[in-house]
Amino acid sequence: MKKYCFGIDVGGTTVKCGLFQTDGTVVEKWEIHTRTEENGRLILPDVAETINKKIEERKLKKEEIAGIGIGVPGPVNENGDVAVAVNLHWGFVAVAKEMEQLTGLKVKAGNDANVAALGELWKGGGVGYHNLILVTLGTGVGGGVIINDKIVAGPHGAAGEIGHAHVEDAITDPCNCGNCGCLEQVASATGIVRLAKEELAASDEASLLRKGPISAKSVFDALKAGDALAERIVERFGCYLGKALAVYACVTDPEVFVIGGGVSKAGPILVEYVQKYYKEYAFSTCKSAAFALATLGNDAGIYGAAKMML
């Protein structure tokens, strides 16, 4: 009988680590520094070392450990290989295989955003559901798709790359992905700033936002303070995102959309503006899909990584 599982989330600056009981209870969480020098070749040995130390320190038996789940910021194939992970300075790395050799434990690897979606399904905003789309609103827009409790990775590792749906023909400056008019350009933290600048430039209307500095947070704060111009910005954000989610819904028909990332700290009011447009544009039987805020924050990755292994 397996009692424990490790969940690891490798980021560009820190590696988040979790030791879990197989029921999802956290035994311990800690972090180590991500050493990206030398093309990131030290990262996996560092992770293996901290895991091996933890096993020793807690006197765990290897046969009690189900294995290690590991999320990495790049496309991961079914064998647990990463083609490239820019933030880790990695080219091709056989993550699962290498980690198995370094630890003697079973290892599964997945894309960090997809893994976070599984975490939110298991112990976060999506508890009780089996089909979910996670939308992460941060500097960019990321996502993860779960169908019947399983991550959808996609043969090119691009499933859940929902920030790069084309939503606006009028945008002519390129997104980080090279295309123009991506959801990320209007619904991320930077996208909301774009919309705010457009609205501020379009009129001389008084607004709390004219004092600056403008951020996604200041826009939502102004909305909460009753600022009409801020409301127009959030309406536009909600329309772009709600409409896009309605399109995604007719592909996989999720039970719940979980909204996370820094921008989601705005709280339930954000969901309200997105869900309003979602309901307007979604196919009839999809209109009832639930909306929830993510609850695990930066821990979604370690939860999901552990769950992926179980």
Next chain:
Amino acid sequence: MKKYCFGIDVGGTTVKCGLFQTDGTVVEKWEIHTRTEENGRLILPDVAETINKKIEERKLKKEEIAGIGIGVPGPVNENGDVAVAVNLHWGFVAVAKEMEQLTGLKVKAGNDANVAALGELWKGGGVGYHNLILVTLGTGVGGGVIINDKIVAGPHGAAGEIGHAHVEDAITDPCNCGNCGCLEQVASATGIVRLAKEELAASDEASLLRKGPISAKSVFDALKAGDALAERIVERFGCYLGKALAVYACVTDPEVFVIGGGVSKAGPILVEYVQKYYKEYAFSTCKSAAFALATLGNDAGIYGAAKMML
């Protein structure tokens, strides 16, 4: 060892039936009339009767038969229950359970469009792939999503309802689904006629289409004859559909889009206009997805139904 499998596709006027070897070879195909009277309560007994007769006629042993796969025009849940199937005059019907009782064989039921997608993956335009989106361009726009060789049905049975993605704000007359601006309103046979009428009304430019009658076929025929106005219509159709497929791609990241339905009889030129826009709008790693025409025509349903059971 199972040698045979039945694939059944229940439509509003006929039930298509197939007896397959488990390797996908067709032993025999036939049809029976769909009796929709009395709220369609005779349909499943009729199907069971024709199957039982076929077993007798061919002296098959029940232990050689893997079972019956059955596609129906309505949302189907995991138990093989249909909530409602308007064209069959059905309310709730426990299709799989009832057919099992009537035949003594194992039965799996699925939505007809999803089942057709599986058929095209198995023996049609999607052979060799494991992840596919089928787009059916007929009177409406239907679809089916396959991930890792499995149908994605969705908890509300709405996965693959890609004809009801919102793609055009300017359309104010409602789609059959009740929303406005659905892909179906611009990319189906009737949608292409809509675009043609708009283009014809917008100018006095000479066109083969001015002779009428206007249909999706006449538009593609005119395009092939070098008609400039017809080309503008097909460009608009290709842009709507290619852009929409690019959005679907960032959700499930398919390896191939298979395009079927009556409109797809226009042939490779149709794919060319869609793929051009798909490549323009798709996320970088999705741009390489393949495009293929469906090859099974009306038989996709019986193939997919049989495969679903195997």
